[in-house]
Amino acid sequence: MTTTQPTTNGVAARPSGLAGIPLLAPDAPKQTKREFTSDQEVRWCPGCGDYAILAAVQGFLPELGLKRENITFVSGIGCSSRFPYYLDTYGMHSIHGRAPSIATGLATSRPDQNVWVVTGDGDALSIGGNHLIHALRRNVNITILLFNNEIYGLTKGQYSPTSRVGQVTKSTPFGSVDRPFNPVSLALGAEATFVARTTDTDRKHLTGILRAAAEHRGTSLVEIYQNCPIFNDGAFELIKDRTEQEARIVHLIDGEPVQVGPEDDRKTLVRMPGGRLKFVPAASAQGMDVVVHDTGAEDASQAFALSRLDSPEMTHVPMGIFRSVSRPTYDDGVRAQVEAAVSTAGGPATDDDLAELLRGRDTWTVA
Amino acid sequence: MSSKTVQKLDRVVIRFAGDSGDGMQLTGDRFTSETAAMGNDLSTLPNFPAEIRAPQGTLPGVSSFQLHFADHEVLTPGDAPDVLVAMNPAALRANLADIPRGATIIINTDEFSKRALAKVGYTENPVDDGSLESFHVHPVPLTSITVDALAAFEGLSRKEKERAKNMFALGLLSWMYTRPTTGTEAFLTKKFGAHPEILEANLTALRAGWNYGETTEDFASSYEIAPAVMPAGTYRNITGNIALAHGLVAAAHQARLPLVLGSYPITPASDILHTLSALKRHNVTTMQAEDEIAGIGIALGASFGGAIGVTTTSGPGVALKSEMIGLAVSLELPLVIVDVQRGGPSTGLPTKTEQSDLLQAMFGRNGESPVPIVAPSTPSDCFNAAFEAVRIATTYRTPVFLLSDGYLANGSEPWAVPEVSDLPDLRVEFASEPNGVDDKGEQVFHPFLRDPETLARPWAVPGTAGLEHRIGGIEKADITGNISYDPDNHDKMTRLRAAKVAGIAGIPDVVVEDPSGDARLLVLGWGSTFGPIAAAVRAVRNAGHHVASAHLRHLNPFPANLGEVLRSYDRVVVPEMNLGQLSMLLRAEFLVDVRPHTSVRGLPFSTVDLADVILTHLEEVS
Numbered sequence: 001m002t003t004t005q006p007t008t009n010g011v012a013a014r015p016s017g018l019a020g021i022p023l024l025a026p027d028a029p030k031q032t033k034r035e036f037t038s039d040q041e042v043r044w045c046p047g048c049g050d051y052a053i054l055a056a057v058q059g060f061l062p063e064l065g066l067k068r069e070n071i072t073f074v075s076g077i078g079c080s081s082r083f084p085y086y087l088d089t090y091g092m093h094s095i096h097g098r099a100p101s102i103a104t105g106l107a108t109s110r111p112d113q114n115v116w117v118v119t120g121d122g123d124a125l126s127i128g129g130n131h132l133i134h135a136l137r138r139n140v141n142i143t144i145l146l147f148n149n150e151i152y153g154l155t156k157g158q159y160s161p162t163s164r165v166g167q168v169t170k171s172t173p174f175g176s177v178d179r180p181f182n183p184v185s186l187a188l189g190a191e192a193t194f195v196a197r198t199t200d201t202d203r204k205h206l207t208g209i210l211r212a213a214a215e216h217r218g219t220s221l222v223e224i225y226q227n228c229p230i231f232n233d234g235a236f237e238l239i240k241d242r243t244e245q246e247a248r249i250v251h252l253i254d255g256e257p258v259q260v261g262p263e264d265d266r267k268t269l270v271r272m273p274g275g276r277l278k279f280v281p282a283a284s285a286q287g288m289d290v291v292v293h294d295t296g297a298e299d300a301s302q303a304f305a306l307s308r309l310d311s312p313e314m315t316h317v318p319m320g321i322f323r324s325v326s327r328p329t330y331d332d333g334v335r336a337q338v339e340a341a342v343s344t345a346g347g348p349a350t351d352d353d354l355a356e357l358l359r360g361r362d363t364w365t366v367a
Numbered sequence: 368m369s370s371k372t373v374q375k376l377d378r379v380v381i382r383f384a385g386d387s388g389d390g391m392q393l394t395g396d397r398f399t400s401e402t403a404a405m406g407n408d409l410s411t412l413p414n415f416p417a418e419i420r421a422p423q424g425t426l427p428g429v430s431s432f433q434l435h436f437a438d439h440e441v442l443t444p445g446d447a448p449d450v451l452v453a454m455n456p457a458a459l460r461a462n463l464a465d466i467p468r469g470a471t472i473i474i475n476t477d478e479f480s481k482r483a484l485a486k487v488g489y490t491e492n493p494v495d496d497g498s499l500e501s502f503h504v505h506p507v508p509l510t511s512i513t514v515d516a517l518a519a520f521e522g523l524s525r526k527e528k529e530r531a532k533n534m535f536a537l538g539l540l541s542w543m544y545t546r547p548t549t550g551t552e553a554f555l556t557k558k559f560g561a562h563p564e565i566l567e568a569n570l571t572a573l574r575a576g577w578n579y580g581e582t583t584e585d586f587a588s589s590y591e592i593a594p595a596v597m598p599a600g601t602y603r604n605i606t607g608n609i610a611l612a613h614g615l616v617a618a619a620h621q622a623r624l625p626l627v628l629g630s631y632p633i634t635p636a637s638d639i640l641h642t643l644s645a646l647k648r649h650n651v652t653t654m655q656a657e658d659e660i661a662g663i664g665i666a667l668g669a670s671f672g673g674a675i676g677v678t679t680t681s682g683p684g685v686a687l688k689s690e691m692i693g694l695a696v697s698l699e700l701p702l703v704i705v706d707v708q709r710g711g712p713s714t715g716l717p718t719k720t721e722q723s724d725l726l727q728a729m730f731g732r733n734g735e736s737p738v739p740i741v742a743p744s745t746p747s748d749c750f751n752a753a754f755e756a757v758r759i760a761t762t763y764r765t766p767v768f769l770l771s772d773g774y775l776a777n778g779s780e781p782w783a784v785p786e787v788s789d790l791p792d793l794r795v796e797f798a799s800e801p802n803g804v805d806d807k808g809e810q811v812f813h814p815f816l817r818d819p820e821t822l823a824r825p826w827a828v829p830g831t832a833g834l835e836h837r838i839g840g841i842e843k844a845d846i847t848g849n850i851s852y853d854p855d856n857h858d859k860m861t862r863l864r865a866a867k868v869a870g871i872a873g874i875p876d877v878v879v880e881d882p883s884g885d886a887r888l889l890v891l892g893w894g895s896t897f898g899p900i901a902a903a904v905r906a907v908r909n910a911g912h913h914v915a916s917a918h919l920r921h922l923n924p925f926p927a928n929l930g931e932v933l934r935s936y937d938r939v940v941v942p943e944m945n946l947g948q949l950s951m952l953l954r955a956e957f958l959v960d961v962r963p964h965t966s967v968r969g970l971p972f973s974t975v976d977l978a979d980v981i982l983t984h985l986e987e988v989s
Binding site for chain 2: 067084105340341352357
C-alpha cells in the first residue's frame with residue numbers, strides 16, 4: 001500500500017505523495033467544499049456523471065489539508081477536461097491529450113504543488129496515449145483521473161478507444177470494428193505504480209480511491225467509470241443495478257482472497273493448474289490455490305491477470321486498487337541531480353560561476 | 368633544424384575531408400583550437416552526412432571540415448579551399464569541384480587502391496593520370512607512415528594504429544601553418560588518459576606528422592599567418608549551439624529564475640540539449656521527453672510554474688509543436704522555442720543548413736497566432752539572440768521563436784566573452800496580490816488584466832495565495848480570463864494579442880552600413896547569411912562600387928524604421944537560403960518590390976557568387 005514518511009513522536013505521518021507541499025497552518029479554519037468551488041457555472045449536460053465526480057473531488061480536497069494555492073489541476077480536451085474551471089485552485093485547460101506533459105513540467109519544477117490531471121478515454125488513450133504511458137513509466141508525482149465513458153462526448157458521439165466492438169455510434173453506423181483498450185491493463189503494462197478503478201455513482205468508494213491516489217508518491221492512475229447520458233447512456237448499467245452489481249463487481253481488498261457474488265452465491269478466485277484464474281464456488285475453493293490480492297506485489301502479473309477478468313459483457317468487474325507500489329519518482333530524481341550539482345558546487349551559481357562557464361576552458365586575451 | 372623557408376600569408380582556407388570514420392571533425396576542431404590560440408580570426412564549416420557511418424569509402428560517407436583563418440576579420444568559412452586534405456578517393460571526388468586551380472591537395476595515397484577508386488567511379492588513379500596537374504598535389508602515404516611510426520606499439524593492432532592517421536595529418540598541417548600543438552597534446556591527454564598506449568600512439572602520430580613536414584623535401588616551405596587585429600578582450604572559440612545554450616543560461620541567471628528545457632533529440636539541435644543537460648550546477652533542469660510535443664508541454668508546464676521554459680528542435684519538430692505554441696500564445700505565458708533550421712520539407716536534409724522555417728515560425732499555427740521571431744547572425748551571436756528571446760518572452764509573456772540554423776549551430780568563430788556585469792538585468796515581477804474587484808466589491812485576481820504599456824498580462828504562479836485562477840486554450844474574456852464565446856470579445860482579444868507582439872519595445876532600428884553614403888542598392892539579410900553578405904559587400908566595395916547593407920535580428924516585429932529604410936533605396940536585394948520567405952514578408956508589409964536572391968543547396972552562400980549577384984543588380988540600377 002501507499003508508503004508514508006516515518007512517524008515521529010507518534011504524530012501521524014504525512015503521506016509521501018504530499019511530502020514537500022506546504023500544509024495549512026494547524027490553527028487555520030477548517031476548509032470546506034465551498035472554498036474549492038469556483039464562481040463559474042458548470043456546463044455539463046443534465047445527468048452527466050461528471051457532476052458526481054466534481055462533487056466528490058470538491059468534497060474530498062479539504063481533506064488533504066493543503067492550501068488551495070498549492071493545488072493545480074491540468075486537463076486536456078473533452079467534456080471531462082472542463083473540470084479545472086470549476087475548482088478554485090490553480091488550473092490549466094490545455095490541448096488534446098497533452099496534459100500529462102504539461103503536468104510533468106509543472107510537477108518536476110514545482111515540488112510544492114499537488115498536481116492533478118483530469119482526462120477522458122479519448123484524451124488519455126487516443127490522442128494522448130503516448131504521453132499517458134510515458135508519464136506512467138516515469139512515475140512523475142501526479143494523480144491522473146481518467147473519466148471513462150466509452151464515447152466521445154464533446155465532438156458529439158463518435159466511438160472512443162474504449163468503445164466496444166460492434167458499438168453503433170455516429171461514426172460507426174454499421175458497428176465499430178475497433179478493439180478497445182482496457183485502461184487498467186494498459187497502465188499496468190506501462191509500469192504504473194498506482195492503478196485503481198472506481199465509478200462516478202459510488203461517492204464513498206470514489207472518495208476512498210481519490211485519497212489513496214493522492215497519498216501515493218508517483219503517477220497514480222484512477223479509471224472512473226462515468227456515464228454519458230447523451231451519447232452512451234447506460235454503458236455501465238449492469239454494475240449500477242443493485243442486484244446485478246453484487247454478482248458482477250469484484251471488490252479488490254488488499255490481503256484478502258478475491259471474491260465475487262452475494263453471500264449465498266459467493267465465488268472465490270483460484271489459480272488453476274497452468275496459471276489461468278477462475279472463479280469457483282467459495283465452498284469448493286478449500287485446498288485450491290486461492291488468489292489473495294496483493295497491491296504491493298513487486299511483480300505486476302497478478303494485478304494484470306485481475307484486470308483481464310474484465311469483459312465487455314461485464315460478467316466480472318474488478319473495482320478498487322489493483323496496484324500500489326513504491327518506486328523512485330522521476331521528478332524527485334531530476335530535482336536530486338540538480339540539487340546535488342548545486343550543492344557540490346557550493347550553492348547557487350554566482351556571477352563569477354557564470355563568467356567561468358562563459359569563458360570555457362580555452363581562452364586567449366587580446367590586449 | 369629546418370632550412371625551409373617560411374612564407375607569410377594573410378588568409379588561408381583549409382578543408383579536411385575523409386570518410387565519416389576518419390575523424391575529420393575532430394581534426395578540424397583541433398586545428399581550429401590551435402588557430403584560435405594563435406590569435407587569428409576564423410570561421411568554420413563542418414559538413415557531414417546524416418548517416419553515422421555511411422558505407423566506407425563511398426561519396427555519401429564523406430565528412431569534411433572547413434576552416435578559414437586570417438590576419439584580418441573573417442566573415443565566412445571561405446568559398447574555395449586553398450588546401451584540401453583528401454583522406455581517400457571519395458573525399459577527393461566529392462570535394463574537387465570546389466577546389467580552385469593552383470590550390471594545394473594533400474592526398475593519402477595509401478587509400479587509393481584500385482578497389483577504392485572504382486567504388487567512387489575512378490577508372491584511372493587521379494594521382495598519376497595527370498588529371499590533377501593544375502593543382503599542387505602532395506601525395507603522402509599517410510596511413511602507412513603512421514603505422515610505421517607506431518611500429519613500437521606492440522599492444523596495438525594495425526587497425527588501431529591506422530586510426531591515428533588523422534593525428535598525423537593534423538601534425539603535418541600544424542607544421543605547414545606553424546600552429547602550436549600543445550593544446551592538442553593536452554586535449555589528447557585528457558581524452559585518452561585512461562588508455563596510456565593509445566594516448567602515446569596519438570601523440571607519436573601527431574609529432575610524426577609535424578616531423579614529416581619539416582624533413583620531407585616535398586614540402587618546401589611553411590606558412591605564417593599573423594594574428595588578426597581584434598578588439599581587446601578575452602576570447603574563446605565557440606559554436607552556435609553552445610553559444611545559444613550559454614545565452615539561455617545567462618538569461619535565466621540574469622532573470623534569477625530556473626531554466627527548464629523540455630526537448631526531444633533532433634539534428635542539428637541536439638547539442639543544445641547535451642550542453643544544457645550538463646549545466647545542472649546553474650539550476651538548469653533538462654527533460655528528454657517522449658516526443659516533440661511532450662518536450663514543449665514540459666517547457667510550458669514549467670513556465671506556468673514560474674520557470675523559463677525552453678524547447679529546442681528543428682523544423683520537423685516545430686511542425687509537431689505547433690498546437691502547443693498556439694496554446695502558449697493563448698495562455699500568454701513565456702516560452703522560448705529554439706528552431707535550428709535544416710533543409711526541408713519533411714525530413715529533408717538533416718545535417719544541412721537552410722532558412723526555410725521563417726514562414727512556419729511566422730504563420731504555422733491555426734488562428735491569428737502572433738509569435739515574435741529573433742534570429743542570430745553568426746555562431747557567437749547565438750548568445751545574444753538567446754538572451755533577447757528570453758527578454759521578450761518574460762517581458763511580454765509570450766512564446767518567442769529563436770531561429771538558428773545548421774550552419775550557425777555547428778560553425779564556430781572566436782567570441783569576445785562578455786562581462787557578466789555588462790549583461791542586462793532580466794528580473795521580472797510575479798503577480799503577488801489581487802488586482803481587481805468583483806461585483807460584490809470583493810478583491811479578486813484578474814489574470815488577463817494587462818499592463819497598459821506592454822499589454823502583458825500578470826505572471827501569477829501557482830503557490831501564490833489569493834491568485835488561484837484557471838487559464839486555457841478556449842477564448843478568454845478580456846480582463847477576467849473566464850471562458851467567453853462573445854464575438855466582440857474575441858475580436859478584441861485577437862487584436863490585443865496582435866498589438867502586444869507588434870508593440871514589443873526595445874527593438875533597435877535597423878542600422879544601414881553605407882560607407883560612401885552614395886549607395887542606391889541595399890542588400891538586406893537575416894540570420895546566418897550575415898557573414899557571406901558582409902564579405903560579398905566588402906568585395907564589391909573594394910572593387911570601387913557603392914552598395915549599402917543591413918541585417919535583421921528581429922523578424923517579428925520588424926524594426927520600426929525598416930519600411931523607411933527599404934523605401935529609400937532604388938533597389939533592395941534579399942539573399943536567403945530559401946525561396947524568398949523574408950522577401951514575401953517585406954513585400955506584404957511594406958509594398959516594396961524587394962528582389963530575392965535564393966539558394967537551397969544546404970550550404971551557405973558563396974561570397975564570390977553573392978558578389979556577382981550584387982554587381983548584376985548594380986548594373987541594372989545604374
